[in-house]
Amino acid sequence: MLAKRIIPCLDIKDNRVVKGIHFRDLKDAGDPVAQASIYDEEGADELVFLDITASKQKRKTLIELVRRIADVLTIPFTVGGGIKSIDDIYDILKAGADKVSINTSAVKNPKLIEKAVFEFGRQCIVVSIDALKKNEWYEVYIYGGTKPTRLDAYEWSKKVVELGAGEILLTSIDADGAQKGYDIELTKNISSIVNVPVIASGGAGTLKHIYDVLTIGKADAALMASILHYGKYSIREIKEYLLSRGINVRPI
Amino acid sequence: MKFTILDYSVGNLFSITNAFRKEGIDTVISSSIRDLYESDAIILPGVGSFPAAMKKIKDIKKILIEIKKEKYFLGVCLGLQLFFENSTEGRTLTQGLGFLEGRVDELPDNVKKPHMGWNKVNDKGSILLEDVDFSYFYFAHSYIVFPKDKEIIRGSTYYGVEFPSIIEKDNIFGTQFHPEKSGRDGRKVIKNFIRKVRG
Numbered sequence A: 001m002l003a004k005r006i007i008p009c010l011d012i013k014d015n016r017v018v019k020g021i022h023f024r025d026l027k028d029a030g031d032p033v034a035q036a037s038i039y040d041e042e043g044a045d046e047l048v049f050l051d052i053t054a055s056k057q058k059r060k061t062l063i064e065l066v067r068r069i070a071d072v073l074t075i076p077f078t079v080g081g082g083i084k085s086i087d088d089i090y091d092i093l094k095a096g097a098d099k100v101s102i103n104t105s106a107v108k109n110p111k112l113i114e115k116a117v118f119e120f121g122r123q124c125i126v127v128s129i130d131a132l133k134k135n136e137w138y139e140v141y142i143y144g145g146t147k148p149t150r151l152d153a154y155e156w157s158k159k160v161v162e163l164g165a166g167e168i169l170l171t172s173i174d175a176d177g178a179q180k181g182y183d184i185e186l187t188k189n190i191s192s193i194v195n196v197p198v199i200a201s202g203g204a205g206t207l208k209h210i211y212d213v214l215t216i217g218k219a220d221a222a223l224m225a226s227i228l229h230y231g232k233y234s235i236r237e238i239k240e241y242l243l244s245r246g247i248n249v250r251p252i
Numbered sequence B: 001m002k003f004t005i006l007d008y009s010v011g012n013l014f015s016i017t018n019a020f021r022k023e024g025i026d027t028v029i030s031s032s033i034r035d036l037y038e039s040d041a042i043i044l045p046g047v048g049s050f051p052a053a054m055k056k057i058k059d060i061k062k063i064l065i066e067i068k069k070e071k072y073f074l075g076v077c078l079g080l081q082l083f084f085e086n087s088t089e090g091r092t093l094t095q096g097l098g099f100l101e102g103r104v105d106e107l108p109d110n111v112k113k114p115h116m117g118w119n120k121v122n123d124k125g126s127i128l129l130e131d132v133d134f135s136y137f138y139f140a141h142s143y144i145v146f147p148k149d150k151e152i153i154r155g156s157t158y159y160g161v162e163f164p165s166i167i168e169k170d171n172i173f174g175t176q177f178h179p180e181k182s183g184r185d186g187r188k189v190i191k192n193f194i195r196k197v198r199g
Helices: A032-042 A060-074 A086-094 A104-108 A111-120 A153-162 A184-193 A207-215 A235-244 B014-022 B035-038 B049-054 B060-064 B078-082 B181-196
Strands: A005-013 A046-051 A075-079 A100-103 A125-133 A138-141 A147-152 A167-172 A198-201 A221-224 B003-006 B027-029 B040-045 B073-076 B102-106 B117-118 B136-141 B144-146 B153-159 B162-171 B172-177
Touching: A005 A032, A005 A198, A005 A235, A032 A060, A032 A235, A046 A060, A060 A075, A075 A111, A075 A125, A086 A111, A104 A125, A104 A138, A111 A125, A125 A184, A138 A153, A147 A167, A147 B153, A153 A167, A153 A184, A153 B153, A167 A184, A184 A198, A184 A207, A207 A221, A207 B035, B014 B181, B027 B035, B027 B117, B035 B060, B035 B153, B040 B060, B040 B078, B040 B117, B049 B078, B060 B102, B060 B117, B073 B078, B073 B181, B078 B117, B078 B144, B144 B162, B144 B172, B172 B181
Parallel strands: A005 A046, A005 A221, A046 A075, A075 A100, A100 A125, A125 A167, A167 A198, A198 A221, B003 B027, B003 B040, B040 B073, B073 B172
Antiparallel strands: A125 A138, A138 A147, B102 B144, B117 B136, B153 B162, B162 B172
């Protein structure tokens, strides 16, 4: 049976991890390569790197970083943040990433999804959706959750899958960083209307939050940042808890 | 010993190259006739689509068929699928290498596709699985193989249906999962293949 995935997310700015991990014996806490390697050894099923650097030099340094990360990892990883073109995707995959995650560019230019899927296969094209709860609906936001689009998150999810996206990385803007639990309703609804895997993101604060989103929320994978980075739980603790509650995860 | 990674894709070849390098093998990424003749083992990597890959190797298909008994082969994901006679991936039926009898078709519609993530491989006497601990491997695919000869199925996995996840026949080895992305157990699969090639 397919295992539920536990995926640490690292935010990268100017080649450094922005939210550092509080690991005891890690010499350089801001080095993404060292952190990636630790999560790999601890039993993470995948990693996501979100590059939030805004400079013009970005692409070159990002490619170099992807190569260094690929060199140490034995698990798959996804790179996202500011990807605009087929050339961007080509460079990132060629440097050793397994998937790319596109967000703002997918909204502004939905054809990019189609083209990317044709070029590289749907298994490496993740569309990332940031959704904010309104009264009766969820609105899609772009530019790091700052700009509303008028797009309905449910409609947009269906659309990106039609265009060929192989996976949806779904972040609840309300829940993100609050550590009060994933948005179960949003995750469950989107997971039920699309026939591709859904990675739930935003809100993990307790082990039960993770359990809930993988069961009631029907998520295929749970993405998390703070809960791991600040050492509240280790990947082993998360996996042992999930196993004890009957969830199939990859043994470590 | 010469290990060649067959060059037919535009995706990530770094991981597979790196996985072999970590076991002390410097691979060559190539589709030149000379490299193929000189190789002890040829690796068919797991990125791209069936029709696109067959199109890229159409000029060397004959050579590959000619040397299929003399070299060791390892097919990963799409690479495994290329060993078979044809695939329904894409708009029309595409002919494969035909090293093995059988076809390639899509996973059933009652499951999410791609089959993405870690799943268990049930050992059916696989050489590649020797010394493996948990037998969980990373998958990322929507198509599966249907071999005519069931004896060559040396590992199987459940996802909506029970499908072949390891194929072994004489000098031909294939995995539907990505050993180069599957942590410690994945490394062991690569090691086992190298050991086999070295004899």
